[in-house]
Amino acid sequence: MADIAAHAEELVKQYGTGEAAVRALDGVSIQFEKGKFTAIMGPSGSGKSTLMHCMAGLDAPTGGRTYIGETELSQMKDKDLTALRRDRLGFVFQSFNLVPTLNARENITLPVDIAGRKVDEAWFEEVTNRLGLTSRLSHRPSELSGGQQQRVAVARALISRPDIIFGDEPTGNLDSNSSAEVLNILRTSVDDLGQTVVIVTHDPKAASYADRVVFLADGKLVDELLEPTTEKILSVMARIEER
Numbered sequence: 001m002a003d004i005a006a007h008a009e010e011l012v013k014q015y016g017t018g019e020a021a022v023r024a025l026d027g028v029s030i031q032f033e034k035g036k037f038t039a040i041m042g043p044s045g046s047g048k049s050t051l052m053h054c055m056a057g058l059d060a061p062t063g064g065r066t067y068i069g070e071t072e073l074s075q076m077k078d079k080d081l082t083a084l085r086r087d088r089l090g091f092v093f094q095s096f097n098l099v100p101t102l103n104a105r106e107n108i109t110l111p112v113d114i115a116g117r118k119v120d121e122a123w124f125e126e127v128t129n130r131l132g133l134t135s136r137l138s139h140r141p142s143e144l145s146g147g148q149q150q151r152v153a154v155a156r157a158l159i160s161r162p163d164i165i166f167g168d169e170p171t172g173n174l175d176s177n178s179s180a181e182v183l184n185i186l187r188t189s190v191d192d193l194g195q196t197v198v199i200v201t202h203d204p205k206a207a208s209y210a211d212r213v214v215f216l217a218d219g220k221l222v223d224e225l226l227e228p229t230t231e232k233i234l235s236v237m238a239r240i241e242e243r
Helices: 048-055 078-088 104-114 121-130 146-158 176-191 230-242
Strands: 004-015 022-033 037-041 063-068 089-093 164-168 197-200 212-217 220-226
Touching: 004 048, 022 048, 022 063, 022 212, 022 220, 037 048, 037 176, 048 164, 048 197, 078 089, 089 146, 104 121, 104 146, 121 146, 121 176, 146 164, 146 176, 164 176, 176 197, 212 230, 220 230
Parallel strands: 037 197, 037 212, 089 164, 164 197
Antiparallel strands: 004 022, 004 063, 212 220
C-alpha cells in the first residue's frame, strides 16, 4: 500500500432507519494513488460528496473502514481526528471559507498558525509565487476576485504539505476562466509538487484535468476512466443516467 494515499474498504453510509433508510454509500471500496489527481463524479444524489466527506474524516461511515495512509480513521478519538485533518489533509471547498478579517497571507498560514508551528517561508514563497498571489498577500478576501480567493484557498490547502488535498466542487462558484486557472494550479501541484488531489465535481471539463475519474451511482462505484477527456466523461455520464 506504499503508493496509496487513502483508501476505503466496503464503505457504507446510511441515513435514517427502517423503511425510511437511505443508503448514500453501499459497500464502496476504492484507492487513491499518491501523486495522482482523481475526480469523483456521478448524478445528483449518487453519494460522491458523502464518499469524500467519509474519506476525509468529516463524516463517520455507518460501516466499513477508511484510511489515510495506514491510519484507520474509525478508531480515532475526535481530538486525534481533528489533528489529522489539520496536519495531514488540505481542503478546498466551493465556498472559499476564507476568514474575512484576515488578509491573504494570514488566511494561507492559518492551519500552520493554529497548529503552533513555524511557517516554512521558502515553501510559502514557492506556493504563493506559483499561484500568482505575491502582489495580493496584504489584501483581504473582499478585495480579491472569486478566482483569487480560490487561489488563496488552494495555497492554504498546500501550505502544510498535506498527504492529500480534497476538493468539494472547488470550481462550483467560479466563471470558466477562473475555473481553468484553479484547475491548472491543482494539476501543476500534482505534476510538479507530487501532491495527491481528489475532487468531487459535476463538471466534465473540470474532471478532464484529472488522471482518473471514478463514477458513482446509487451509492456504488459503477465505472472509471483513465486519461479522461471531456467527451469520454460525457459519454459515461450519459450511459449512467440512462440506467
